[in-house]
Amino acid sequence: MLLTLREWxxxxxxxxHLRWVKGHQDEDTPVGNLSHLAKLNVxxxxxxxxxxxxxxxxxxxxxPEVLPAERWALFIGSAKVxxxxxxxxxxxxxxxxxxxxxxxxxxxxxxxxxHIAWSSLQGYLRKQKMARRxxxxxxxxxxLPTQGxxxxxxxxxxxxxxxxxxxxxxxxxxxxxxxxxxxxxxLGLLSTFITTLQTARTAPEICDCWVSQLYSELGLGTPPASxxxxxxxxxxxxxxxxxxxxxxxxxxxxxxx
Numbered sequence: 001m002l003l004t005l006r007e008w009x010x011x012x013x014x015x016x017h018l019r020w021v022k023g024h025q026d027e028d029t030p031v032g033n034l035s036h037l038a039k040l041n042v043x044x045x046x047x048x049x050x051x052x053x054x055x056x057x058x059x060x061x062x063x064p065e066v067l068p069a070e071r072w073a074l075f076i077g078s079a080k081v082x083x084x085x086x087x088x089x090x091x092x093x094x095x096x097x098x099x100x101x102x103x104x105x106x107x108x109x110x111x112x113x114x115h116i117a118w119s120s121l122q123g124y125l126r127k128q129k130m131a132r133r134x135x136x137x138x139x140x141x142x143x144l145p146t147q148g149x150x151x152x153x154x155x156x157x158x159x160x161x162x163x164x165x166x167x168x169x170x171x172x173x174x175x176x177x178x179x180x181x182x183x184x185x186x187l188g189l190l191s192t193f194i195t196t197l198q199t200a201r202t203a204p205e206i207c208d209c210w211v212s213q214l215y216s217e218l219g220l221g222t223p224p225a226s227x228x229x230x231x232x233x234x235x236x237x238x239x240x241x242x243x244x245x246x247x248x249x250x251x252x253x254x255x256x257x
Contacts, residue, residue, distance in 0.1 A: 003069035144171055176219030186218045
């Protein structure tokens with residue numbers, strides 16, 4: 001499309017000046033502090049996202065064609081690749097090996113692979129800076145450079161956790177290190193996470209489920225008793241709210257209490 005626009009501009013009797021604008025500046029700078037052109041770039045990115053098929057980001061039309069100004073195009077299957085050509089070619093070449101590694105590494109079956117939100121995971125990773133992205137990927141695949149892993153590779157003299165010095169430092173140990181400062185740190189992260197869920201108006205039942213699971217996973221002992229979830233008043237309130245929402249969506253008048 002850009003090539004076509006350039007071709008039109010070349011044929012236009014009016015003189016057109018093109019200026020390159022760095023993309024995704026809103027990742028590091030608040031939108032309010034960006035220049036007018038940078039804000040337009042951000043707005044165009046948002047509009048572009050609305051027309052892409054979320055299951056296949058590079059495909060936006062059913063039967064794409066090679067535009068005259070393009071002269072050539074790359075297709076993978078029936079999909080026309082319009083961005084990140086090198087990444088797409090490499091992904092296509094190594095996709096089978098990658099799937100094989102992930103399934104074996106995490107003991108996943110075909111059903112599991114089909115029901116993982118790959119596009120959401122990819123979107124999250126894209127938003128991270130390179131260093132942060134590397135840490136997240138290493139964590140997902142169990143390759144964080146813990147003392148246990150470094151010792152196993154012969155790159156450390158001991159596998160002991162440098163914080164508590166009570167056991168081998170593995171990723172599982174990081175989740176449940178008994179040192180008071182480590183416990184305090186995990187409680188702080190959990191509090192921030194729950195606050196984020198509540199700010200997003202997440203259902204209390206879901207928040208309670210997260211608290212129960214994470215208290216166990218993070219070695220934090222017994223989770224605090226819930227005042228809403230699981231209690232009769234809490235369940236009654238949730239049911240009433242669901243009924244009100246359903247009636248509102250149906251366009252009906254809420255019944256009198």
